[in-house]
Amino acid sequence: MLGKLDWSAIPLDQPIPLVAGAVVLVAILGVLIWVVAKGHLPYLWHEWITSVDHKRIGVMYILLASVMLLRGGSDAIMMRIQQAVAYQSQGYLPPEHYNQIFSAHGTIMIFFVAMPFVIGLMNLVVPLQLGVRDVAFPTLNSVGFWLTATGALLVNLSLVIGEFARTGWLAFPPLSELSYSPGVGVDYYAWSLQISGVGTLVAGINLVTTVLKLRTKGMNYLRMPMFCWTTLASNLLIVAAFPILTATLAMLLLDRYLGFHFFTNEAGGNVMMFMNLIWAWGHPEVYILVLPAFGIFSEVVSTFSGKALFGYRSMVLATMAICVISFMVWLHHFFTMGAGPDVNAIFGIASMIIAIPTGVKIYNWLFTMYGGRIRFATPMLWSVGFMVTFIIGGLTGVLLAVPPADFMLHNSMFLVAHFHNVIIGGVLFGAFAGFEYWFPKAFGFRLDERWGKAAFWFTFLGFFITFVPLYIAGMLGMTRRMQHYDVAAWRPWMIVAAFGMVVLTIGVICQIVQLVVSIRNREALRDRTGDPWDGRSLEWATSSPPPVFNFAFNPDVRGEDAYWDMKVRARQQSLEHDVPEYRDIEMPRNSPTGFVCAFFATVMGFALIWHIWWMVILGGLGAFATFVVFAWRDHDEYVIPAEDVARIDRVNIEERRSLVSMAGAI
Amino acid sequence: MNLLDPQGPVAAANSTILIDSVFIMLAIVVPTIVAILAFAFWFRASNTKARYQPDFVYSGRVEMVVWSIPALTVILLGGVAWIGSHQLDPAAPVPGTGSPVRIQAVSLDWKWLFIYPDQRIATVNTLTVPAGAELNFQLTSSSVMNTFFIPQLGSMIYTMNGMVTKLNLRADNEGKLQGLSAHFSGDGFPDMMFDVNVISPLAFPDWVATTAKTDAVLDEASYRKLMQQGIEKGRPAYRLEDPRLFDLIANQHIPPGPGPELISEAGRPHSGGQDAR
Numbered sequence: 001m002l003g004k005l006d007w008s009a010i011p012l013d014q015p016i017p018l019v020a021g022a023v024v025l026v027a028i029l030g031v032l033i034w035v036v037a038k039g040h041l042p043y044l045w046h047e048w049i050t051s052v053d054h055k056r057i058g059v060m061y062i063l064l065a066s067v068m069l070l071r072g073g074s075d076a077i078m079m080r081i082q083q084a085v086a087y088q089s090q091g092y093l094p095p096e097h098y099n100q101i102f103s104a105h106g107t108i109m110i111f112f113v114a115m116p117f118v119i120g121l122m123n124l125v126v127p128l129q130l131g132v133r134d135v136a137f138p139t140l141n142s143v144g145f146w147l148t149a150t151g152a153l154l155v156n157l158s159l160v161i162g163e164f165a166r167t168g169w170l171a172f173p174p175l176s177e178l179s180y181s182p183g184v185g186v187d188y189y190a191w192s193l194q195i196s197g198v199g200t201l202v203a204g205i206n207l208v209t210t211v212l213k214l215r216t217k218g219m220n221y222l223r224m225p226m227f228c229w230t231t232l233a234s235n236l237l238i239v240a241a242f243p244i245l246t247a248t249l250a251m252l253l254l255d256r257y258l259g260f261h262f263f264t265n266e267a268g269g270n271v272m273m274f275m276n277l278i279w280a281w282g283h284p285e286v287y288i289l290v291l292p293a294f295g296i297f298s299e300v301v302s303t304f305s306g307k308a309l310f311g312y313r314s315m316v317l318a319t320m321a322i323c324v325i326s327f328m329v330w331l332h333h334f335f336t337m338g339a340g341p342d343v344n345a346i347f348g349i350a351s352m353i354i355a356i357p358t359g360v361k362i363y364n365w366l367f368t369m370y371g372g373r374i375r376f377a378t379p380m381l382w383s384v385g386f387m388v389t390f391i392i393g394g395l396t397g398v399l400l401a402v403p404p405a406d407f408m409l410h411n412s413m414f415l416v417a418h419f420h421n422v423i424i425g426g427v428l429f430g431a432f433a434g435f436e437y438w439f440p441k442a443f444g445f446r447l448d449e450r451w452g453k454a455a456f457w458f459t460f461l462g463f464f465i466t467f468v469p470l471y472i473a474g475m476l477g478m479t480r481r482m483q484h485y486d487v488a489a490w491r492p493w494m495i496v497a498a499f500g501m502v503v504l505t506i507g508v509i510c511q512i513v514q515l516v517v518s519i520r521n522r523e524a525l526r527d528r529t530g531d532p533w534d535g536r537s538l539e540w541a542t543s544s545p546p547p548v549f550n551f552a553f554n555p556d557v558r559g560e561d562a563y564w565d566m567k568v569r570a571r572q573q574s575l576e577h578d579v580p581e582y583r584d585i586e587m588p589r590n591s592p593t594g595f596v597c598a599f600f601a602t603v604m605g606f607a608l609i610w611h612i613w614w615m616v617i618l619g620g621l622g623a624f625a626t627f628v629v630f631a632w633r634d635h636d637e638y639v640i641p642a643e644d645v646a647r648i649d650r651v652n653i654e655e656r657r658s659l660v661s662m663a664g665a666i
Numbered sequence: 667m668n669l670l671d672p673q674g675p676v677a678a679a680n681s682t683i684l685i686d687s688v689f690i691m692l693a694i695v696v697p698t699i700v701a702i703l704a705f706a707f708w709f710r711a712s713n714t715k716a717r718y719q720p721d722f723v724y725s726g727r728v729e730m731v732v733w734s735i736p737a738l739t740v741i742l743l744g745g746v747a748w749i750g751s752h753q754l755d756p757a758a759p760v761p762g763t764g765s766p767v768r769i770q771a772v773s774l775d776w777k778w779l780f781i782y783p784d785q786r787i788a789t790v791n792t793l794t795v796p797a798g799a800e801l802n803f804q805l806t807s808s809s810v811m812n813t814f815f816i817p818q819l820g821s822m823i824y825t826m827n828g829m830v831t832k833l834n835l836r837a838d839n840e841g842k843l844q845g846l847s848a849h850f851s852g853d854g855f856p857d858m859m860f861d862v863n864v865i866s867p868l869a870f871p872d873w874v875a876t877t878a879k880t881d882a883v884l885d886e887a888s889y890r891k892l893m894q895q896g897i898e899k900g901r902p903a904y905r906l907e908d909p910r911l912f913d914l915i916a917n918q919h920i921p922p923g924p925g926p927e928l929i930s931e932a933g934r935p936h937s938g939g940q941d942a943r
């Protein structure tokens with residue numbers, strides 16, 4: 001009746017996951033009870049859960065990423081403590097538990113922190129920057145988000161029901177095959193990523209279509225803000241690369257469920273094929289993450305330097321070059337598999353070539369600052385911190401692309417330090433910069449600067465105190481994923497790294513405090529103008545938070561930095577528009593399709609993991625039925641009457657006029 | 667296990683390339699970081715002496731320079747990578763004194779088996795080699811992937827079931843080194859550290875002779891026992907019955923290791939009992 005599921009799936013003998021699971025469960029129940037008791041449920045349902053508004057979906061993506069960041073961060077803390085204490089001893093985590101933790105840490109941080117964070121920011125900002133009212137496929141957008149949430153839910157469910165994969169975050173066969181990993185861990189891993197992978201793919205299709213097809217009047221390609229360009233590049237990569245991941249995991253699942261032999265040792269299976277396929281997705285994946293971050297830094301550096309982005313066309317070229325080349329370097333992840341000198345050298349050089357456009361980007365940000373009038377608000381601090389950190393990560397990355405150096409450093413703690421250097425220093429700093437920068441746009445008030453700066457400094461210093469020791473440990477021959485070790489030379493560095501983790505944790509706490517303090521002081525921090533940073537692109541041309549329709553009129557773009565241009569012209573003419581003639585606006589209706597579909601996907605995923613076949617059929621039919629119902633809908637749009645649009649927009653215009661006249665007076 | 671304290675020509679060449687590459691890159695990385703900090707500081711809004719040039723947004727000359735600096739660096743490093751990959755290919759010969767020693771390494775769950783086919787002996791978790799001689803490794807795995815790595819001797823290489831990888835090394839100085847697996851392979855992975863004893867070429871035949879006196883014999887049957895999952899704390903040594911044992915493993919004549927002992931649901935006493943009731 002329940003497949004492989006029985007009471008032994010609950011790890012009653014392991015206090016750590018049990019207590020953690022119980023705390024989370026109590027917290028979730030508490031929030032649910034509070035929501036229901038206070039009568040917020042209808043509000044949540046109508047305004048958020050069923051919302052197809054790209055801004056709301058973007059915020060939910062970022063909320064999911066933030067919560068998962070805490071989960072992934074807890075894993076990191078546990079790992080750093082384990083490696084600090086497990087010298088000539090077993091530490092406090094047995095191997096079967098430690099191995100789950102590093103696997104979950106990697107999986108969660110990439111798929112459920114970094115991905116939703118950047119997709120959330122793209123969702124929130126890109127339609128605003130393009131001057132349009134929504135993304136191309138609003139309901140699909142909601143489906144994409146909720147399927148990602150399903151994946152996150154399943155991964156976390158493995159904490160208390162069954163186990164998670166103990167194979168590392170890429171689940172290399174043959175270790176991940178049924179004969180060496182007979183438990184449900186790898187199934188949790190694979191099905192969560194299959195489901196959330198569909199979510200990511202539809203998000204990618206949606207954003208590519210949005211950028212290509214929905215731009216406001218005059219917004220031609222070479223007038224798009226840099227963030228839109230990097231969004232386009234990143235989502236093109238999603239569309240091209242995620243199907244590879246889905247196919248690879250599907251083959252692994254066929255091996256595990258139906259006795260196929262794609263990657264097994266026996267019967268002609270080939271593990272090297274898995275390595276090639278997973279990295280053919282995996283390497284573009286890191287550019288999927290970091291390209292949007294590059295876009296964020298471009299926006300932030302240009303805004304806070306009070307200058308247009310230096311070498312805009314060069315930046316566009318660099319972005320698209322990275323997009324293409326990132327597909328041609330995957331083999332550098334396994335130089336040590338013995339592919340031969342020609343193959344190794346060619347992929348090594350291809351990997352280095354990516355450093356050229358990346359270097360160009362750094363120099364263009366540098367020259368954007370040159371001759372600027374730089375305001376060091378929190379987003380700008382993250383950006384300068386990023387540039388310094390990322391260059392070091394780039395150096396170690398190019399070093400790893402030199403095959404003979406990689407022969408010594410492959411899979412070492414040096415490698416671990418390198419990819420944290422680029423993912424924390426690049427993607428996470430970018431996500432935080434974007435969070436601080438666009439928060440006022442999303443919620444209508446700024447974040448507290450003092451706590452924001454404290455968060456930056458603790459994170460920045462904590463990063464170096466944690467990861468420089470790992471670089472050194474790697475140079476001392478330490479490999480990754482060691483549950484315990486006997487080499488005395490490694491130990492001091494593991495202790496320093498654990499201390500660095502404390503500093504990083506303080507950084508995260510500062511960020512939480514910042515959010516709480518800012519919400520309490522929101523009246524004092526209110527952004528009435530819609531343009532708190534003296535911005536340059538169209539998202540600042542509407543109010544904060546923007547009305548559901550974003551813009552009462554589709555803006556008319558006449559150059560790069562569209563909104564800056566408008567402000568300059570408005571100052572010269574010392575007035576904005578005359579009283580405009582408002583029209584009715586049609587907006588897409590809310591739809592529970594995404595939520596209901598994800599509910600059934602969760603049921604189906606869980607049932608597949610535990611081999612509960614009747615439930616698989618139920619979940620599958622439910623998800624399909626949801627689509628059919630959605631496809632047969634009669635009314636998919638509603639109309640906002642012109643009077644309402646006028647009323648909302650007039651407030652915005654009043655505020656903006658006073659801003660322009662004030663600026664004109666100065 | 668310091669990578670910068672090489673004990674053989676391969677490790678020495680690897681670490682030279684490593685250090686050279688770092689210095690080539692530092693030559694542009696350091697000035698760039700200094701420039702970032704300097705520009706950020708000088709052009710701060712509160713500095714009235716800094717000239718505000720909002721129209722400085724394109725300069726063909728600057729573009730030319732910023733594309734060529736990383737490009738030139740990569741051309742230089744690309745040359746290093748091309749030459750290095752060929753000279754230091756794991757399968758490239760590493761000439762040494764005396765006749766080369768053939769060693770066949772098998773990664774088991776979770777220990778290393780070193781077979782000396784010419785000497786007709788085998789050891790577990792300890793590798794004894796003569797100083798100065800070329801070491802020809804052939805490697806495979808009994809089950810999952812691992813990576814064979816002796817940090818102070820240089821280049822690591824994967825071991826995979828049903829496949830043979832090749833690696834040539836040389837140890838120049840007598841002494842004790844450590845090796846490890848550099849690819850995660852399951853619960854016993856951290857215990858896959860092994861000792862490397864580099865002894866004098868004169869002492870090597872004596873060591874072989876002493877080892878060959880052992881009663882323990884490695885043949886297909888004892889190998890099958892050895893490949894069961896488990897950690898080996900001791901340092902067993904064997905006489906090698908069949909010098910073709912490695913080939914039998916590599917071409918899967920002996921099937922891959924069994925993985926964890928399955929305590930399947932069906933095998934549990936209570937579930938069978940319930941059905942009976």
